[in-house]
Amino acid sequence: MxxxxxxxxxxxxxxxxxxxxxxxxxxxxxxxxxxxxxxxxxxxxxxxxxxxxxxxxxxxxxxxxxxxxxxxxxxxxxxxxxxxxxxxxxxxxxxxxxxxxxxxxxxxxxxxxxxxxxxxxxxxxxxxxxxxxxxxxxxxxxxxxxxxAFTLGRKQALEKVAAFIWYLHFKHHKLGHTGDECPVPMSRTDIADFLGLTGESVSRALTALRTEGVISLPEAHRIQVRDPARLRQIGIVESGLAAEPG
Amino acid sequence: MxxxxxxxxxxxxxxxxxxxxxxxxxxxxxxxxxxxxxxxxxxxxxxxxxxxxxxxxxxxxxxxxxxxxxxxxxxxxxxxxxxxxxxxxxxxxxxxxxxxxxxxxxxxxxxxxxxxxxxxxxxxxxxxxxxxxxxxxxxxxxxxxxxxAFTLGRKQALEKVAAFIWYLHFKHHKLGHTGDECPVPMSRTDIADFLGLTGESVSRALTALRTEGVISLPEAHRIQVRDPARLRQIGIVESGLAAEPG
DNA sequence: CGTAACATTGACCTCCATCAAAAAATGTGG
DNA sequence: CCACATTTTTTGATGGAGGTCAATGTTACG
The missing domain is CATH 2.60.120.10 (Jelly Rolls)
Structure with missing residues (x-):
């Protein structure tokens, strides 16, 4: 690669x-x-x-x-x-x-x-x-x-998507932005192809997280994190520091 | 890591x-x-x-x-x-x-x-x-x-296991050995935890490959490749050169 | 040789893929 | 700015690949 x-x-x-x-x-x-x-x-x-x-x-x-x-x-x-x-x-x-x-x-x-x-x-x-x-x-x-590798091999759909949102926000803050809301520059299919899922599964996981009150989706390509602790827990993001692609 | x-x-x-x-x-x-x-x-x-x-x-x-x-x-x-x-x-x-x-x-x-x-x-x-x-x-x-990542995200069980066997033999030859038979130094569970599967699924995939005549298993920790071309095809091993962990 | 760990096989069930349709977003020309 | 066409996203219904649990067979080791 x-x-x-x-x-x-x-x-x-x-x-x-x-x-x-x-x-x-x-x-x-x-x-x-x-x-x-x-x-x-x-x-x-x-x-x-x-x-x-x-x-x-x-x-x-x-x-x-x-x-x-x-x-x-x-x-x-x-x-x-x-x-x-x-x-x-x-x-x-x-x-x-x-x-x-x-x-x-x-x-x-x-x-x-x-x-x-x-x-x-x-x-x-x-x-x-x-x-x-x-x-x-x-x-x-x-x-x-x-x-x-861990995310692809040993997490289920909801966990994968939660970890991905964590990763998106990590990147967003690393680039100097603040706030609990960040843009989602890629399509559902792109996310799915990153996480080893289908677009439909990504969509379902997002609605599940929204229903649970963990996130909200003001628009399709914008995610607000309402409960970071729970998001991180669901996503099984452990590594304290380099939480790159979760 | x-x-x-x-x-x-x-x-x-x-x-x-x-x-x-x-x-x-x-x-x-x-x-x-x-x-x-x-x-x-x-x-x-x-x-x-x-x-x-x-x-x-x-x-x-x-x-x-x-x-x-x-x-x-x-x-x-x-x-x-x-x-x-x-x-x-x-x-x-x-x-x-x-x-x-x-x-x-x-x-x-x-x-x-x-x-x-x-x-x-x-x-x-x-x-x-x-x-x-x-x-x-x-x-x-x-x-x-x-x-x-590709193997974990986009291959199914049989394909994963086939690719893994290909990888094992690749390593074996790279270390200077010859022949179509090579040892399997790790347990089924280890293979499963590498490929994002369970030990049972690995076992089932191995018997499927054996039944198809692609490999044979003289003992549990020794695999003989009978049909390398088909093994590679099933495992979707494309990259001509660096076929490291398939 | 006997025991414990591991591997295989079987039965069942769950999670996610697949197929299909509705809803929303995006883009385009008037 | 709006109407329409197209793409993307969401939601629903169904099926299948693989996980889980359990039993049997096999291997490894003291």
């Missing part, structure tokens, strides 16, 4: 890259960032467009400046598995394969900074600190993948 | 470490290996012993010299999810968390080379090449985790 990582909150605005602020590029030291922005070329995508296409040479990486994307695999028989959702500031790169086994699909309007993998590799070779920080980032990503 | 990676086949015998040959430590350059073996202390474990315990400080790493282990998470309610199986030469390290969210359990007799994470980090900081190779290794591990 590929590295999909969210970069630090700590670091720099990304004007040179995105034209709007984003907190990104945490894995690179200052020289690295300077070099990086020299290489970057920006591109916009609309809903349903592939930013990276599955089965194409794994020679491109990108940084999501604005909007959202899903990383997914599509089999010959038409089965879909979403591996991750990307938020502004998230990074996609580093398949070990010569060809991407997964594609990245724009959910709505997207701005992305594309760069070649070769350039990125060179950059990383030159800046040891960047490589080390990236290694730590990848370790965190591995943690989150294990979390996903 | 943690990095669990199998090291290169290319590299060195591990006598200084394991007392018996193993092809390991591929991520380190020569100076790195020399330094590494200075730090190593070896330990043996018996079936059912924890090599690394969940919820303990994530300050230890280890290299499996001989035997097998499972990496698993155990929740308060007693749900079990196996994240990976470790084979001789595999490496376990690098949780991003301060405390391991997963434990490593010996399957039968095990010899492991334990080293402290701090020492390993220092080592990696000093040897840039080792860090880079490790990064590539982690990318491959991420690929395999995505493969696991």
């Amino acid at each position: 590929s590295l999909i990582t969210d970069m630090d909150q700590t670091s720099l605005p990304c004007d040179g890259c995105a034209g709007r602020q984003g907190t990104v590029c945490g894995a690179f030291d200052d020289a690295g960032i300077a070099a990086l922005f020299g290489l970057v070329r920006q591109q916009s995508f609309t809903s349903g467009q592939w930013i990276i296409e599955q089965r194409q040479p794994a020679d491109r990486a990108f940084l999501l400046s604005s909007g959202h994307a899903s990383v997914l695999r599509l089999t010959a028989q038409g089965r879909r598995q979403v591996i991750a959702f990307l938020f502004p500031g998230d990074f996609f790169a580093f398949s070990a394969e010569p060809v991407y086994q997964y594609g990245a699909l724009a959910l709505g309007d997207v701005m992305a900074c594309l760069l070649s993998r070769r350039q990125l590799d060179t950059l990383l070779d030159r800046h040891a600190a960047a490589g080390n920080r990236l290694r730590r980032r990848m370790a965190r990503l591995l943690d989150s993948h294990a979390e996903l | 943690s990095l669990i990676t199998d090291m290169d086949q290319t590299s060195l015998p591990c006598d200084g470490c394991a007392g018996r040959q193993g092809t390991v430590c591929g991520a380190f350059d020569d100076a790195g290996i020399a330094a590494l073996f200075g730090l190593v202390r070896q330990q043996s474990f018996t079936s059912g012993q924890w090599i690394i315990e969940q919820r303990q400080p994530a300050d230890r790493a280890f290299l499996l010299s001989s035997g097998h282990a499972s990496v698993l998470r155990l929740t308060a309610q007693g749900r079990r999810q196996v994240i990976a199986f470790l084979f001789p030469g595999d490496f376990f390290a690098f949780s991003a968390e301060p405390v391991y969210q997963y434990g490593a359990l010996a399957l039968g007799d095990v010899m492991a080379c334990l080293l402290s994470r701090r020492q390993l980090d220092t080592l990696l900081d000093r040897h840039a090449a080792a860090g880079n190779r490790l990064r590539r290794r982690m990318a491959r591990l991420l690929d395999s985790h995505a493969e696991l």
